[in-house]
Amino acid sequence: MGKYLKETILLVAVAVAASAPAFAQDYKIAMLDTGSDKELMVFEPAFIKANVGDTISFVAKSPGHNIISRLVPAGASEFKGQVDKDLSIKLEKEGVYIYECDLHKMLGMIGVIQVGKPANLAEAKAAAEKLKPKMAMKSERLDDYLAQIK
Ligand SMILES: [Cu+2]
Structure with a gap:
């Protein structure tokens, strides 16, 4: 193989590697009546840290x-x-993304997704303060999930 051809192949390989998205992940979140920790009405896992380009199912x-x-x-x-x-x-x-089950929000069926850097963390905490009074129980879950953001 000629030197020029080898260099061309190397350059193409580098360009492809640089443009390909870092292996996108698909995270699964189960909607459950009873979680593996015996908590009732939960998303599992209720906190996920992901990256741009990933999917959540x-x-x-x-x-x-x-x-x-x-x-x-x-x-x-x-x-x-x-x-x-x-x-x-x-x-x-x-x-930061916050979501809940519309049918069980009063029971604290809520979840948090962090994608990359949490630029809107202050906004998320403010939103949490408005959501928590609507939860009749388990509102501390939301604090627990938000506390996992790094
Ligand atoms: Cu529900």
Whole structure:
């Protein structure tokens, strides 16, 4: 193989590696009546740290739940799933996302997704202070999830 050809192949390989997105992940979040820790009405895992380009698949493992976004970073799309239906979303913006089950929000069925840098953390904490009074129980879950943001 000639020197020029080898260099060309190397350059192409480097260009392809640089442009390819870092292996996008698909995270699964189960909607559950009872979590593995015996907590009732939970998303599992309820806190996920992901990257831009990853996807989240909400899986309707127990019947009678849905998903609705309550806070998304600026420029990100709000999302809403139907009761008993799986929902897949692509994470296109960095920041903190808060979502809940519209049917069990009073029971603390809520979750947090951190995508990349949490630029809107202050906004997320402010949103949490507005959401918590609407939760009749388990509102401390939201604090626990937000505390995992790094
Ligand atoms: Cu629910």
